[in-house]
Amino acid sequence: MFILGLDTSADETCASVVENGRTLLSNIISSQVDIHSQYGGIVPEIASREHLKRIIPSIQLSLEQAGLHLDHIDFLATGCGSVPGMMGEVVSVFTAKMLSYVLDVDLVGVNHMEGHIYAALLEYPSLDFPFLVLAVSGGHTLLVDAEDCGSYTVIGSTRDDAAGETFDKVARLLGLSYPGGPKIDKLSRQGDPTVFSFPRPMIDQQNYEFSFAGLKTSVLNLVRNMEAVEIAEQRSDIAASFQQAVVDVLVKKTIKAASKLRRETIVLVGGVAANSQLRSALDRQGAKCNKQVFYPSISLCTDNAAGIASCGYYQYKREGGSDPLELPVFKRNHPLVV
Ligand code: KG4
Ligand code: ZN
Secondary structure (H helix, E strand, O other): OEEEEEEEEOOOEEEEEEEEOEEEEEEEEEEEHHHOOOOOOOHHHHHHHHHHHHHHHHHHHHHHOOOOOOHHHHHEEEEEEOOOOOOOHHHHHHHHHHHHHHHHOEEEEHHHHHHHHHHHHHHHHOOOOOOEEEEEEEOOOOEEEEEEEOEEEEEEOOOOOOOOHHHHHHHOOOOOOOOOOHHHHHHHHOOOOOOOOOOOOOOOOOOOOOOOOOHHHHHHHHHHOOOOOHHHHHHHHHHHHHHHHHHHHHHHHHHHHHHHHOOOOOOOEEEHHOOOOHHHHHHHHHHHOOOEEOOOOHHHHHOOOOOHHHHHHHHHHHOOOOOOOOOOOOOOOOOOOO
């Protein structure tokens, strides 16, 4: 079965073709980063207008790369209702509805974060449920006990800012352009993470909750008392110290949850899963307690429609499709919506 997946949740217009849930035939990601970086973050309305321009060419390209035509598509999957504050999903949902209607094929609405999880399953054929997921993106920080396909329990989430949002806001304080996460990651490689001692919020609390607003404020308080030239001189040390604080909290809570729930496998997904320090720290700490750690390659960590299509396949097999005229843009009834 050929599935055409679409996702336009944030600032990437994504179209992908996946065969039978686990074979990736194409993965088109048309990024709007250059447009939004001049505003310091995603401007939802501009993002939606850009998605409108790019969605059809992205679909065409994804079919071309897969060596297929629209008539070969067995059903459609679209991300729906999951990135807080964004409205771009209207574009992929309505495009998918229209195509499903005119092609007379089924349509599946996929939770955006579940799509991130399936991007990992798509890449690693040996990976299978159950496992513990750390899903970290611009809008989410979730620890999820993934018992089986479609069966998830969120055991912890953020009480304020999401991990990616924190990277982006701190990057801004350091004069780095949007998206800040990859820039902090790169800059940190030249910095010393021990120079500044930032708080590790909630790290020792007996729960799996996160909070990053206080950490962001600590960086703000530090730079507020520094001259611009001082910030520039110490930027890499501030970035490295901040990144270390985020990584310490994420890794400690994830390892603790995996041990407590007796999950032998940990899966790291979402845009922040691209972070080199987070990947290596989780690898290291996971190995120490015999946990297997998986994370997708970078292009499958950040937003993509490949995971949406893959997830759509399994959802379709379980539940069938949705009525194209009924599928809501903001689908809230899902175990990963907290
Ligand atoms: O999953 P994603 O592409 O979009 C959302 O669903 O939000 O995640 C985007 C987030 C942004 O906040 C971005 O700064 C962050 O992922 N990110 C990173 C890195 N690459 C992307 N954060 C830290 N280190 C990175 N290398
Ligand atoms: Zn995402």
